[in-house]
Amino acid sequence: MQLSNDPYRLFKQFLSLHLEADDQITEFCKKFKHKKTKKNELLLSVDEVCSYLYFVNSGCLRIYLLDNNGNESTRFLVTENKFGTSFPSFKLQEPSLASIQSLEPADLLYISYKDFNVLLHEYPAWERIYRIILEKEYIESIKRIESLITMDAKQRYQALMETSPSFIQRFPSRMIADYLGISQETLSRLKSKR
Amino acid sequence: MQLSNDPYRLFKQFLSLHLEADDQITEFCKKFKHKKTKKNELLLSVDEVCSYLYFVNSGCLRIYLLDNNGNESTRFLVTENKFGTSFPSFKLQEPSLASIQSLEPADLLYISYKDFNVLLHEYPAWERIYRIILEKEYIESIKRIESLITMDAKQRYQALMETSPSFIQRFPSRMIADYLGISQETLSRLKSKR
Numbered sequence: 001m002q003l004s005n006d007p008y009r010l011f012k013q014f015l016s017l018h019l020e021a022d023d024q025i026t027e028f029c030k031k032f033k034h035k036k037t038k039k040n041e042l043l044l045s046v047d048e049v050c051s052y053l054y055f056v057n058s059g060c061l062r063i064y065l066l067d068n069n070g071n072e073s074t075r076f077l078v079t080e081n082k083f084g085t086s087f088p089s090f091k092l093q094e095p096s097l098a099s100i101q102s103l104e105p106a107d108l109l110y111i112s113y114k115d116f117n118v119l120l121h122e123y124p125a126w127e128r129i130y131r132i133i134l135e136k137e138y139i140e141s142i143k144r145i146e147s148l149i150t151m152d153a154k155q156r157y158q159a160l161m162e163t164s165p166s167f168i169q170r171f172p173s174r175m176i177a178d179y180l181g182i183s184q185e186t187l188s189r190l191k192s193k194r
Numbered sequence: 195m196q197l198s199n200d201p202y203r204l205f206k207q208f209l210s211l212h213l214e215a216d217d218q219i220t221e222f223c224k225k226f227k228h229k230k231t232k233k234n235e236l237l238l239s240v241d242e243v244c245s246y247l248y249f250v251n252s253g254c255l256r257i258y259l260l261d262n263n264g265n266e267s268t269r270f271l272v273t274e275n276k277f278g279t280s281f282p283s284f285k286l287q288e289p290s291l292a293s294i295q296s297l298e299p300a301d302l303l304y305i306s307y308k309d310f311n312v313l314l315h316e317y318p319a320w321e322r323i324y325r326i327i328l329e330k331e332y333i334e335s336i337k338r339i340e341s342l343i344t345m346d347a348k349q350r351y352q353a354l355m356e357t358s359p360s361f362i363q364r365f366p367s368r369m370i371a372d373y374l375g376i377s378q379e380t381l382s383r384l385k386s387k388r
Contacts, residue, residue: 075343141339149259
């Protein structure tokens with residue numbers, strides 16, 4: 001098997017940034033299972049309890065909400081080399097407000113809530129890695145709040161062009177507009193101006 | 195000295211929920227200093243690097259942003275028994291986008307970035323406590339994003355009445371409207387309807 005076909009390659013790379021002992025990398029990989037998803041496959045529906053934390057090898061997970069009128073709103077887009085889940089539901093084991101969809105065909109690793117907690121209680125190194133993931137995700141969520149409360153449509157579009165320029169080409173306009181909290185008309189206007 | 199006058203009482207209570215050894219509580223308290231602030235005192239200005247993590251004994255810290263037009267937007271309100279800082283700036287030691295203001299006269303504990311990292315590297319128990327704080331704050335930030343992207347003014351007001359009913363009486367209408375991302379007129383209308 002070629003190294004590039006190893007579904008744990010990216011995950012091991014991530015772990016090796018924060019770990020010294022190779023044996024721990026092996027232990028952590030054992031708890032993560034591998035799966036492939038189809039485009040638009042639903043991994044979690046609203047009101048289900050979220051049982052898994054995902055690591056994205058390729059593809060994109062969309063974590064989204066439905067409002068009272070049945071409109072979808074994208075909370076997060078989770079792309080390669082990142083972790084994602086419906087975090088409040090996963091952590092508190094409560095029904096999820098959000099759904100998780102595989103926006104593109106995806107190659108994923110995933111760990112169950114139970115195995116996640118086994119790692120957390122048995123390996124201080126996993127506690128540290130989890131803390132580092134939390135810090136990054138928390139900072140991203142703060143930036144998302146900042147963009148929602150202080151930026152107008154143009155500024156949000158510019159910020160996305162700076163942080164994730166590939167999103168604009170990669171995802172449907174409807175999804176980008178929804179992620180930015182702006183109308184599709186405004187998004188087309190901003191794209192054409194550029 | 196009466197127990198109730200001990201500025202470390204709430205902090206020790208919080209720590210004792212997650213720690214078994216009393217000697218660690220003492221070590222952690224040693225790294226936190228105590229201070230009182232005046233109403234509206236500025237603890238961090240935009241573009242400064244945030245050097246401290248705060249624990250609120252009493253009062254309220256407001257973490258807010260300025261938009262290009264000089265308008266203030268409240269990102270978080272941090273009340274009793276909670277931790278607060280301009281997290282991206284504190285963690286990454288970068289200039290802060292947000293400012294921190296003591297909205298009311300406050301009684302605070304605070305730890306420097308340097309001492310925070312000493313605890314983090316020397317005490318696995320502090321790593322765990324910090325991880326628990328991060329989980330709570332991350333969940334709060336996700337709920338804040340959800341309210342901003344899916345709720346209308348009435349729903350945001352109702353959600354605040356459920357999670358933090360005291361805020362409505364405690365803080366100026368201008369601040370509440372700003373925190374909810376709605377106009378003061380809409381807020382008065384919602385308040386009078388109730």
